[in-house]
Amino acid sequence: MVILLGFFAFKILPGDPVARIARERQMSPEQIAQLREQLGLDKPLLEQFWTYLGNVFTLNFGESYVYKRSVSELIGEYFWNTILLTGTSAIIAIALGLWLGQRAGWKHGSRFDKVTSGVSLVLWSVPTFWLALILLMIFGGTLHWFPTGGMRSPDAPDGFAGILDVVAHMVLPVITMVAVVYAQYVMVMRASVVEEMNADYITTARAKGLRDDLVRTRHVVPNALLPTVTLVFMHIGGLIAGAVTVEAVFSWPGLGKLTFEAISGPDLPLLQGTFVVFSAIIILMNLIADLVYRQLDPRVRRS
Structure with missing residues (x-):
């Protein structure tokens, strides 16, 4: 339940991290699409969940969008x-x-x-x-x-x-x-x-x-x-x-x-x-x- 909530509960939060990053710097639509692909946000939700599930069991939570460092x-x-x-x-x-x-x-x-x-x-x-x-x-x-x-x-x-x-x-x-x-x-x-x-x-x-x-x-x-x-x-x-x-x-x-x-x-x-x-x-x-x-x-x- 913790793993499920840890993924899906935050997915329904208002706000788009890619849109926020795009506001902080001038980015073209192509660059925004490339960034979304780089962060894995362009994939289907279920595919994102399976990737997240595999990473959790190896204590790999990915890279912070803000700090640009390993979580x-x-x-x-x-x-x-x-x-x-x-x-x-x-x-x-x-x-x-x-x-x-x-x-x-x-x-x-x-x-x-x-x-x-x-x-x-x-x-x-x-x-x-x-x-x-x-x-x-x-x-x-x-x-x-x-x-x-x-x-x-x-x-x-x-x-x-x-x-x-x-x-x-x-x-x-x-x-x-x-x-x-x-x-x-x-x-x-x-x-x-x-x-x-x-x-x-x-x-x-x-x-x-x-x-x-x-x-x-x-x-x-x-x-x-x-x-x-x-x-x-x-x-x-x-x-x-x-x-x-x-x-x-x-x-x-x-x-x-x-x-x-x-x-x-x-x-x-x-x-x-x-x-x-x-x-x-x-x-x-x-x-x-x-x-x-x-x-x-x-x-x-x-x-």
Whole structure:
């Protein structure tokens, strides 16, 4: 299904890549026909699909219309930039969300629980691009606390100072991605903790004289983590695929920005390549979630 969608979904996008290239430079009708033949767009759709199908299994996505480079090389070059941004965001969002969720669930009904849940739901409801633009205008444009785009400054030095420069460029996009993602972990973890608190083994642990902190950390939290495992891995894959908006707003040189630029073409080989990569990451994360859950929960292994 991924391969099918990766081909046919982008074929119905409005816009003709050959017509766009022809607008950018003076081309005769003969040159336009030659370019269409060179790109393989003059062939029947089914023949184009079979060519695409054979290339996908050899990781050959063709040449980008815009960059005039191999799509596989572009993906390899920009992939790790996306992993750096989304990986950092995922670690922070997971740690923050699970910690706040278990505290809020343990103290459900308290002021801490109400504030945590309220803030989480508000941020969860905020459109990603809107929050990114607000942070960009306030902290980048008005206060000038952080860079407004890119991954490195043009005059960035090498070494440790260069690393700090990259970190400064990461602050606003990471905050954006964390703010709209961590709430999901908060709400799921909170609900799991509240449900576990009524279990018989919690009553037994308290009857043995264990302190509340030990009951929470040794008994409630490990069992409450089980429902969140699948969510965590699913959203790691989704976070990488959802980086398109953030990378486009902050001009972060990653797969998301590549995809955003390819849509305007449309740059079909580049769109198809990034779509397959994003889909493969999500499928892989779901597979890992199933395997990890099986190891964490003995009931799943027995069944």
